[in-house]
Amino acid sequence: MPTFEVEGKKYDVDEDGFLQEPDLWTEDVAKDFAKSESIDALTDGHWKVINYIRNYYLQFGIAPMVRKVCKETGYKLSEIYQLFPSGPAKGACKLAGLPKPTGCV
Amino acid sequence: MADADEGVKPANGKPETKLLDELEKGPWPSFVTEIKSAQGVTGGAEDLLGQLELSYEDKVSHWKHGGLVGVLGYGGGVIGRYSDVGEQFPKVAHFHTLRVNQPAGWFYTSEALRTISDIWERHGSGLTNMHGSTGDMILLGTTTDHLEATFQELTHAGFDLGGSGSAVRTPSCCVGMARCEWACFDAMKLCYDLTMAYQDELHRPALPYKFKIKCSACPNDCVAAIARADLSVIGTWKDDIRIDQAEVANYATAGVDIQKDICANCPTRCMDWNGKELNIKNRDCVRCMHCINAMPKALRPGVEKGAVILIGAKAPILQGALLSSVLIPFVAADELLDTLKELIQRIWDFWDEYGTNRERIGELIQRVGLAAFLDGIGLDPAPEMVSAPRDNPYIYYQPAKEDEA
Amino acid sequence: MTTTPLQPRLTDVGPPRYDKYLPPIVLKNYGTWKYHETLAPGVLCHVAESGDRLYTVRGGTPRLLSIQTLRKYADLADKYCGGYLRFTSRNNVEFLLTDPAQIEPLKQELALLGIPVGGTNNAISNIVHTQGWVHCHAAATDASGLVKSMMDALIDHFTHEDLPAKLRIAVACCLNMCGAVHCSDIAILGVHRRPPKVQNDLLTKACEVPTLVASCPTGAIRPVPGVGGKQSVEVLEEDCMYCGNCFSVCPAMRMADAENDGLSIWVGGKVSNARSAPRFSRLSIPFLPNNPPRWPEVIEAVTKIVDVYRGEARKYERVGEWIDRIGWPRFFELTGFEFTRYHIDDFKNAGMTFARSTHIRY
Numbered sequence: 001m002p003t004f005e006v007e008g009k010k011y012d013v014d015e016d017g018f019l020q021e022p023d024l025w026t027e028d029v030a031k032d033f034a035k036s037e038s039i040d041a042l043t044d045g046h047w048k049v050i051n052y053i054r055n056y057y058l059q060f061g062i063a064p065m066v067r068k069v070c071k072e073t074g075y076k077l078s079e080i081y082q083l084f085p086s087g088p089a090k091g092a093c094k095l096a097g098l099p100k101p102t103g104c105v
Numbered sequence: 106m107a108d109a110d111e112g113v114k115p116a117n118g119k120p121e122t123k124l125l126d127e128l129e130k131g132p133w134p135s136f137v138t139e140i141k142s143a144q145g146v147t148g149g150a151e152d153l154l155g156q157l158e159l160s161y162e163d164k165v166s167h168w169k170h171g172g173l174v175g176v177l178g179y180g181g182g183v184i185g186r187y188s189d190v191g192e193q194f195p196k197v198a199h200f201h202t203l204r205v206n207q208p209a210g211w212f213y214t215s216e217a218l219r220t221i222s223d224i225w226e227r228h229g230s231g232l233t234n235m236h237g238s239t240g241d242m243i244l245l246g247t248t249t250d251h252l253e254a255t256f257q258e259l260t261h262a263g264f265d266l267g268g269s270g271s272a273v274r275t276p277s278c279c280v281g282m283a284r285c286e287w288a289c290f291d292a293m294k295l296c297y298d299l300t301m302a303y304q305d306e307l308h309r310p311a312l313p314y315k316f317k318i319k320c321s322a323c324p325n326d327c328v329a330a331i332a333r334a335d336l337s338v339i340g341t342w343k344d345d346i347r348i349d350q351a352e353v354a355n356y357a358t359a360g361v362d363i364q365k366d367i368c369a370n371c372p373t374r375c376m377d378w379n380g381k382e383l384n385i386k387n388r389d390c391v392r393c394m395h396c397i398n399a400m401p402k403a404l405r406p407g408v409e410k411g412a413v414i415l416i417g418a419k420a421p422i423l424q425g426a427l428l429s430s431v432l433i434p435f436v437a438a439d440e441l442l443d444t445l446k447e448l449i450q451r452i453w454d455f456w457d458e459y460g461t462n463r464e465r466i467g468e469l470i471q472r473v474g475l476a477a478f479l480d481g482i483g484l485d486p487a488p489e490m491v492s493a494p495r496d497n498p499y500i501y502y503q504p505a506k507e508d509e510a
Numbered sequence: 511m512t513t514t515p516l517q518p519r520l521t522d523v524g525p526p527r528y529d530k531y532l533p534p535i536v537l538k539n540y541g542t543w544k545y546h547e548t549l550a551p552g553v554l555c556h557v558a559e560s561g562d563r564l565y566t567v568r569g570g571t572p573r574l575l576s577i578q579t580l581r582k583y584a585d586l587a588d589k590y591c592g593g594y595l596r597f598t599s600r601n602n603v604e605f606l607l608t609d610p611a612q613i614e615p616l617k618q619e620l621a622l623l624g625i626p627v628g629g630t631n632n633a634i635s636n637i638v639h640t641q642g643w644v645h646c647h648a649a650a651t652d653a654s655g656l657v658k659s660m661m662d663a664l665i666d667h668f669t670h671e672d673l674p675a676k677l678r679i680a681v682a683c684c685l686n687m688c689g690a691v692h693c694s695d696i697a698i699l700g701v702h703r704r705p706p707k708v709q710n711d712l713l714t715k716a717c718e719v720p721t722l723v724a725s726c727p728t729g730a731i732r733p734v735p736g737v738g739g740k741q742s743v744e745v746l747e748e749d750c751m752y753c754g755n756c757f758s759v760c761p762a763m764r765m766a767d768a769e770n771d772g773l774s775i776w777v778g779g780k781v782s783n784a785r786s787a788p789r790f791s792r793l794s795i796p797f798l799p800n801n802p803p804r805w806p807e808v809i810e811a812v813t814k815i816v817d818v819y820r821g822e823a824r825k826y827e828r829v830g831e832w833i834d835r836i837g838w839p840r841f842f843e844l845t846g847f848e849f850t851r852y853h854i855d856d857f858k859n860a861g862m863t864f865a866r867s868t869h870i871r872y
């Protein structure tokens with residue numbers, strides 16, 4: 001199984017770098033994973049999105065639909081992409097420790 | 106064909122591909138030969154061949170469940186693929202695919218093809234699909250570290266990625282006015298204009314599920330819009346079929362049995378041939394194209410051209426397959442772009458409000474009913490939208506609205 | 511090989527403008543084509559109001575093309591067509607010529623390269639298909655190999671216009687059906703026949719249980735408590751019809767099963783509005799085994815359908831229209847395919863397909 005290493009810490013991840021045990025998520029995970037998603041430092045804006053996604057996931061067991069993320073955080077989609085350059089699915093969900101959203105089909 | 110001994114010998118470490126080699130025989134051009142011819146590029150093709158041979162032996166796919174990779178700023182356009190036998194075939198352990206938005210009508214110059222080929226030689230397996238089922242050019246197989254570089258070389262060469270995931274999928278269209286005398290609107294231009302209008306929605310998935318747009322410029326529907334597109338734009342005309350009686354007579358002389366082959370096959374029996382003259386009761390004509398297809402020199406669509414807008418086609422998953430159904434019976438050709446943009450926005454607003462995750466627009470309409478959908482997007486019901494009015498009396502009268510009126 | 515991206519970074523440039531790669535004769539006559547005629551199978555001549563003539567030579571491709579082959583196409587386009595060519599919605603390549611004297615030399619060169627010319631009018635055009643084992647995780651069969659084997663068997667109907675009407679064949683390797691498979695004269699569809707095997711350890715890591723439960727068209731998936739207090743699911747096997755959609759949303763629902771996966775064959779669909787309305791294909795054979803590399807059972811069945819159709823249908827009748835006229839009982843009789851309980855629909859709206867008249871042919 002691939003691992004993701006940062007400052008001596010090791011995380012079990014899948015090929016795309018998603019955390020394998022969503023329960024093991026802590027705020028450190030988001031901080032540690034940020035660099036790999038081309039984010040220099042996590043701002044309040046990032047946390048607003050991450051926390052919303054994380055809480056939604058804990059409550060409903062699924063990732064919120066993208067439009068819902070925009071509505072609830074007040075960010076336009078373009079702003080979400082500015083915060084998370086690899087996008088809400090690949091970027092924000094990964095930092096929030098969600099399982100990998102399903103692909104193309 | 107090499108003789109048996111040579112055929113199975115692993116030359117310079119290349120995998121044995123006994124089963125696939127079978128598929129190099131026979132008259133139809135072989136995809137196995139194509140894969141082999143790309144073996145020099147990065148080695149990806151070589152290992153693809155090895156893994157595929159294994160699938161032919163095992164009768165199962167050796168790709169893992171889809172990956173999630175991409176380029177910065179986009180939420181789609183790249184399909185992640187990982188092998189489940191990556192140790193055996195390391196060069197396809199990561200083998201991602203880029204969808205590249207095709208030029209309208211799939212026209213290329215030799216220079217454009219070479220540009221793409223060169224980019225894909227530098228950054229990928231050298232294998233492509235011309236084209237994928239949605240219409241994109243498919244660049245098959247590369248690693249994550251090459252995605253960004255490939256993407257930038259593509260955009261600098263005037264190409265861009267197509268759609269994937271819960272987004273507008275790459276619109277596609279028939280050849281239309283570029284080479285077809287039957288085109289009732291400019292499908293290539295409309296397709297291009299819509300694609301440009303929805304770059305954001307195409308590259309950054311934000312819809313409940315995928316949304317496909319296809320434009321066929323006449324009822325022959327060469328891009329299968331009615332079967333595959335959530336929004337199908339299919340050309341038609343309002344006025345009379347143009348007839349060149351002299352050419353009709355020429356077809357008759359040349360052996361076409363006008364009565365039997367043409368008139369008797371007309372679905373509404375609105376044609377009549379008296380041996381000299383072909384008469385069409387245009388009011389009854391449903392613009393099916395049969396007679397025009399059969400006698401292209403003699404018959405042509407009318408001049409008052411436009412399109413029918415249909416909605417909701419999809420493959421079986423989840424609630425069963427659907428063909429698109431009529432939403433607007435006629436929009437004049439020069440009003441198509443504006444009408445569609447406005448309509449699409451209303452459809453998306455409704456879908457956004459009522460659609461559930463991974464629910465196609467056709468399924469949503471099935472669930473809430475076409476009448477409620479029409480109310481929601483502000484369209485009046487029209488008899489063209491149904492094959493027949495309802496035959497059951499379970500009518501949801503609307504007491505509140507009736508009282509108001 | 512460099513992976514350093516070019517600067518400045520460009521995004522959202524969109525596809526090439528729609529008229530960027532059009533040959534001059536097309537630009538000049540855009541929207542003013544008058545009629546066309548077929549000079550030979552695979553060779554069309556489009557005549558414009560201006561009197562200009564554009565010649566098209568259509569060749570079959572395997573869809574999966576190497577850049578070496580693309581460069582060959584480019585060389586041919588340079589030599590014969592001023593550098594212009596296009597592809598069709600059914601994976602054919604079309605060379606666009608202005609000089610009719612170049613048609614024969616081009617055809618000869620195509621023949622040398624093993625590229626068959628045809629696919630026009632009442633011929634079998636190229637088979638549209640999906641990724642299969644070449645590049646998809648969901649595939650119950652391979653698409654490219656099936657297509658190659660079928661086209662080897664049917665190539666004479668590609669190079670000759672010898673059928674009652676056009677005949678469109680399509681392959682999809684699972685029920686997701688990327689492509690308009692379900693509206694084809696003949697459709698070959700990869701199927702599973704066993705319920706998913708739930709891999710619990712993977713499920714808790716990689717899947718959203720509510721999404722998974724909602725993904726099942728028949729409601730066969732139920733949440734149950736799993737190991738360590740986490741949610742897992744169970745499959746009510748008698749309710750499963752093996753569609754594989756659960757696997758689409760969750761890798762832990764493994765569907766692939768070497769011995770039980772295979773093919774089904776569907777007939778009589780169409781998308782064109784000519785004569786009769788567009789319609790779905792109907793089940794003809796519920797299951798044939800996966801038998802790579804050449805799938806002889808499938809080839810035999812498809813060839814049978816084509817032969818019977820060719821012998822029985824009237825001019826202009828598509829497969830579905832022909833069956834409308836002769837009736838399904840006769841279709842099964844003529845092809846020798848068995849009619850089974852699987853042919854009777856039992857999903858939603860199934861009752862719409864029961865015969866509710868005494869219109870029976872004896």
Ligand code: SF4
Pocket residue numbers: 279280281285286287288289321322323324325326327328
């Ligand atoms: S759909 Fe109609 S207009 Fe378009 S290419 Fe086909 S026949 Fe021509």
Ligand code: SF4
Pocket residue numbers: 370371372373374375376385389390391392393394395396397785
């Ligand atoms: S287009 Fe179709 S409906 Fe109209 S006259 Fe011709 S055959 Fe009849």
Ligand code: SF4
Pocket residue numbers: 105640641642646647648649650682683684685686687688
């Ligand atoms: S039809 Fe199914 S198996 Fe084939 S490419 Fe599409 S999703 Fe994959």
Ligand code: SF4
Pocket residue numbers: 705706725726727728729730731745749750751752753754755756757
């Ligand atoms: S294969 Fe289809 S029917 Fe069976 S459990 Fe999965 S989703 Fe349900």
